[in-house]
Amino acid sequence: MSSVSDWDVPNPVKENRSGLIGKGVDRYEGPLKVTGTAPYAYEVQPPSPPAYGVMVGATIAAGRITDVDTAAAEASPGVLAVWTHRNVPAQPPRGTKAHPRSTAGSKPALESDRVTYWGQPVAFVVADTLENAVAASHMVQLTYAADAPDVDFQARLGDAVDPPGEKDVEVGDFQAGFEGSPVRLDETWSTPIQNHVQMEPCASLAWWEGPDRCIAHTSVQMVKPAQHGLAETLGIDRDAVHLMTRYIGGGFGGKGQTYDDLTLAALAARALGRPVKVAFTRQQMMHGTIHRPATVMRVRLGAERDGRLNAMSIMTWTHCHSDGSFTEHASNFARSLYAAPNRLTGHRLVRLDLPHAGPMRAPGEASGTLSLECAMDELAETLGLDPVELRIRNEPEVDPENGRPFSQRQLVRCLKEGAQLFGWDRRLPTPGQVRDGRWLVGLGMAAAIRGNFLLPAKCSFSVDADGVITVRQGMTDIGTGTYTVLAQIAAETLGVPLGQVVVEIGDSELPPAPGSGGQFGAATAGSAALAAGVNLRKAIADLAVNDPGSPLHGGDSASVTFQDGVVALENRSETLRDLVRRAAPAGLTVEGEIRPAQDAQRWSTQTYGAHFCEVGVDPVTGEVRVRRMLGVFAAGRILNAKTARSQLTGGMIWGVASALTEGNAVDPRYGSLINQDLAQYLVPVQADIGDLEAIMLDEVDDKANPMGIKGVGELGNSGAGAAVANAVYNACGVRLRDYPITPDKLLAGLIAAGR
Amino acid sequence: MKTTITVNGQARSLDLDPRTTLLDALREHLRLTGAKKGCDHGQCGACTVLVNGVRINACLSLAVMHDGDEVLSIEGVGAPGSLHPVQQAFLSQDAFQCGYCTPGQICSTLGLLAEIAAGHPSQETPSDAPPVLSDAEIRERMSGNICRCSAYPQIVAAIRQAAEALA
Secondary structure, eight states, X not given: OOOGGGGOSOXXXXXXXXXXXXXXXXXXXXXXXXXXXXXXXXXXXXXXOOEEEEEXXXXXXXXXXEEEEOHHXXXXXXXXXXXXXXXXXXXXXXXXXSSTTOSSOOOOSSOOSEEOSTTOEEEEEEESSHHHHHHHHTTOEEEEEEOOOOOOTGGGGGGOBOOTTOOOEEESOHHHXXXXXXXXXXXXXXXXXXXXXXXXXXXXXXXXXSTTOEEEEEOOSOHHHHHHHHHHHHTSOGGGEEEEOOOOSOOTTTTXXXXXXXXXXXXXXXXXXXXXXXXXXXXXXXXXXXXXXXXXXXXXXXXXXXXXXXXXXXXXXXXXXXXXXXXXOTTGGGGTTSOOSEEEEEEEEEEESSOOBOOOSSTTHHHHHHHHHHHHHXXXXXXXXXXXXXXXXXXXXXXXXXXXXXXXXXXXXXXXXXXXXXXGGGOOSSTTOOEETTXXXXXXXXXXXXXXXXXXXXXXXXXXTTOOEEEEEBOOOSSSOHHHHHHHHXXXXXXXXXXXXXXXXXXXXXXXXXXXXXXXXXXXXXXXXXXXXXXXXXXXXXXXXXXXXXXXXXXXXXXXXXXXXXXXXTTEEEEHXXXXXXXXXXXXXXXXXXXXOTTGGGSBOEEEEEEEEEEEXXXXXXXXXXXXXXXXEEOBBOSBHHHHHHHHHHHHHHHHHHXXXXXXXXXXXXXXXXXXXXXXXXXXXXXXXXXXXXXXXXXXXXXXXTTOBOOOTTGGGTTHHHHHHHHHHHXXXXXXXXXXXXXXXXXXXXXXXXX | OEEEEEETTEEEEEEOOTTOBHHHIIIIISOXXXXXXXXXXXXSOTTEEEXXXXXXXXXXXXXXXXXXXXXXXXXXTOBTTBXXXXXXXXXXXXXXXXXXXXXXXXXXXXXXXXXXXXXXXXXXXXXXXXXXXXXXXXXXHTTTSOOTTOOHHHHHHHHHHHHHHHO
């Protein structure tokens, strides 16, 4: 049985003899990205000129297509194909798995006359040029029998049901604990639909090598499910799809799955006998790919007068697509955060005629902390306690939900060090007291928590006759730094300079890894890489001690060291390059593998942080400006100080946006999202962000994985928006529980408060 | 329509559908895919290039409008083995993550530095003094280039580093 204790042995990452682990080295693929020479999916040059596919979205949210007129589109210049459900090539029914071990089933495009969300791809045009395809796409005439769209989330809250297979989780007796508490809070928060808005809209390019082999480039976070799903959809063997995703222009969870661009590109390339590429437009991305669903969260806190919680509850209502079951688990994070003997958490789900809900950066925590972490701020004010102190008083010794010991928990240190560095002691507890010119200035804080995960993965390492180490893994880099940390692990493990490492990822023919998501990427992919590196060290050491031509010949292979491109045994040494060139001129390749330890569940393993924020509120316009922000985080050993910091600051800015600007409004008449572009869906720009810093505490979590690292990609987002909202309250005395905190709402609050 | 555009110092003769944007001409006809398509509506800035030294959104401009113009795209700024100081600064400061907005950010930076040098004011410029390269000026002038990975603090640091290197 595998155990976390198996990891309790020295390894090259822990020893870090070259000092590359943790070092803030520049991104491996950075020179390509800053010169525009990293080819994203739509930019790969196919073997012959591509045709251009354009998708047409439905203009109803629910109903059926009753008539199709494609004559004008087909007669339009340059058009090669016009498809609807009536003439799209046959595809196996949705979910078909001809191969029982496929990681995804068939996802047919244009599968029927049924429309289940506004913007659903319902027609597809291919032409010789993009301009001709776009023009013809406007000529496709579809007639619908529309049903009244069922999209009003707030109106349907009463119909919500338990998510499939889920029940509320109660510890102790919540109701009794709550009612018996001398100080109580019972408030409700709401968050809107949010969209990932990756800078690169989803795009695919496909061509065929003969009738049986499909080459596909797409933009996706998980390689194997993309490959398997496409093969199942095309009705061909899984190995007959070679899927690549080398550079990905942002993912954030929205590219955790493939969409109809991939299916249609591959089908059209087969039908037309030439490469076809298809991209979503920015507007199509809003409906046609997944979104973070809206939530309503009721938070109840019952406390003693000294601040200790007797009772804590978050209940979350959320929504998903009419055929779906995705649930935004906005209550789950609270199960491990604060001590309280009586606890109740759970979720309710409403199925609506809205597009598909799905995971978006820090699913659960991103929404959930926007309620609980503001509730804690409100409770602190009621109790006359400092919000930092209230959290410290509710620090649990073990996981309060299940009694498991924490593998590592430095939340209090994050809170205390953050407070000191930020100058938290300058905060005045009574809101609306600090002016800077026309601005009311306030400070706010919030805690951050996000789970940590380890999944099964493989990796291969090769060394060639030039002493170059090549890492190969079916992993992805969505901007997270995967290329770079894999190169660091390889260089550190084999004792070679970074310039002597090649990293090949994003390819279905490489050893499988689960991809990027859930902030499990670096731990999972990196642990497999470490295993491969250790195996390659062993193979090289064996090669050296068994080669009569090596100065290491006859020695103990377990004592061979690797540093500065040299393999050594006590005072005997030679370069790695000389050894391989002589003793294994064809090179060596080995695999490594990581699996979760079977006893890992004995510990509660999370990442933690604390956010501190200063905002200015203009009482005349209701404008909020984030003036400065600090996050202090504890997330295990850090592989790369530079890229990890960027992940954390990026997540913090996502939090700012969730508090102040982001959200899709639903048009109840049509079931569409009203704001469909970047002029109306407001993600932050430079001028929205002031001084912002992220600090990482020293930590090693030896229960997490062999490297003692944890993820940081989502942690920065958790709690950041609540810190902003709490700062807004401290600045101006207006508490808004309906996100985002826009000037119109804030002005109404200021007027109501007589300010 | 026949159009000749000087791209990265080289005259390129094209026969284009007049509906072709400058962005699609670069990406699909000249295979210069460094300028990115993020929105096709001039809202994200990923397609930023310099035309006759001035930064524009290439997606909002038809290629045939640029007959005789000089276009500088990211490919003309520097190459992986010979980075321009702005590119080096973006790399050193980790001023990008996914990299998709990066060519636009870098071209926009070149435009910004030229505008400051020429004394063009922005909303952040005092009415009685020429603009200086303050953080507020950088943030104001770079707000047409969205970075969803949100490398904004790192981009400000990169632009400061680049300005020092170029001084």
